[in-house]
Amino acid sequence: MTVAATDYALQAVVVPFLAELRRRAPRIRVAVRPADNGRVQAQFENGDLDDYAGEAPPDLHDRCLFDERYICALRADHPDAATAPLTIDRFCALDHALVSYGGQQFWGATDDALAKLGRERRVVLSVTSFLALAEVLRMTDLIAVVPRRLVADGDGLAMFEPPVNLPGLSKLAVWHERTHRDPGHRWVRSILFETYGALEANDSSLA
Template identity: 30%
Template sequence: MPRRQLSLSRIEQLLLRRPGFDPASDARTFSISASDYAGLVLLTPLVRIISNEAPNVTIHLLPRARDAARVLQTNQADIVIEPIELFGPNDYPTASLLSDRWLCAVDANHPDVTGDTLTETQFLELPHLVYGIGDDRQLNLADQHLANAGVQRHIEVTVESFLLNPFLIKGTRLVSLVLERAARRLIGTVDIKLLESPISVPDIHEAMYWHPRHTTDPGHKWLREKLLNVAQQLD
C-alpha cells in the first residue's frame, strides 16, 4: 500500500475510534445487510435484545445485496450477513454464525405426495418454486448446486423471498427447497410439510462480515458479540 494511502487509512481509523460504548445510554446507529432468511432466524432475536438493552440504538435492516463486499467498502452497511459460499474469498474480518440444511416443502395436502417421503421421480416431475435475487435471478445455493449438477427441473415460479415460499406453495403442486431453521418457524402459520430432499444438497453456512475500520470500535464490537450470542443460543 502506498505511504500516502496508508497514512490516510490510519487517520480514518483514528477519527472513527471511539472511547467506549455503554448500550444502556449511548446513542448509535448501525446498518445490517441480510437476507430475509437471516432476518427471521438471527435478526428477530437480535432486535428484541437491542430493544431491551440499548434503547438509544437504531438498527437499519437492509436487504441482501448482490455485491456484499462493495456494501462494506462503501460503508453502506456496518455488518453483512452472507453465506460464506456466496461471499467467496476476501480479506474482510468475519465470524461464523450458523449452518443450516435444505429440506423440500410441499403443501400439507399435496395430491401427489401423500406420505412422508418424496421420491426423486416425484421431485423431478413436480413444478418447482425457486428463490432468486436480482434482475438476473441469481439462484440460491441449493438450486445452483442442482443446476451445476445438470438436474433438469420444471421451474414454474421464482421469488426473491425465502419467507414467501411456504405461502406460495400452499394449495399448489409446487415443491420448493427451503432452509430448515426458517421453514420450521413458519409451519404453524401455513399448512405445509417438510420432507428430506431425495437429491443431496450441501448445507449453507452463514457468517457476518465487516470492514476492518470497525474492528476496534467498542459499539461495533458490542453488536457483533450480540449477534454471536444469538447464533450460539440457536443451537
C-alpha cells in the first residue's frame, strides 16, 4: 500500500500507525511518499495512492483522526523562556520562523490573526519542513508557532500558548472510492482509526 503525508503528518499520523501495523501485520509492505496536495486527486484516481493524511479534496472519503492546536515553541534556555507566556508586544518583537511547503513565504495564519489586531511580527526564516524547524528552534534564538504534536516530547524546547487566538486544524485520513469497500484496505484503516482513538484517549487523560 502507498501512503502520502507531509513531514508533520508523517510524524504525527504515519509513524504511530506504522508501529501498530507492524505489530499486527508485519508482512504488509508500505511505501510512504511526500504529499503533493495539488496532485492527490489524480494520484488516487490513477491508483498511485491508497491513503493520504491531510485535507480532503472533493469526492474522496475522509475521517477525522484528531484536532490539533498551535503553540509557541523556542529553545528551553532561550532568554525569553523563563518569562513565558509572552505578551503580544514581546511576541511581535522576537525573530520568528515558519514553515512554507511551497518555499519563500514569510506570512502565515499567525500573521493573519495579528493583522486583525493591527499588529505584525518579524519572520526572518521560512523553511519547507516542520521537522527541520524544530531543530532550528533548538539551535537558535528564533521562536515559532507550531502544531502541538510536533513538539509534544518537549525535547530541548519550551512551549506556551500564543498571545493571539489561532484557529486549529483537523488532521484527516483520506481515501478513494476504489478502496472504500475493499476488505483489506478497510481492515488497515480500522487499525489507523484504533491507533488514534487510543492516542486521543491518552491525551484527554493527561489534559
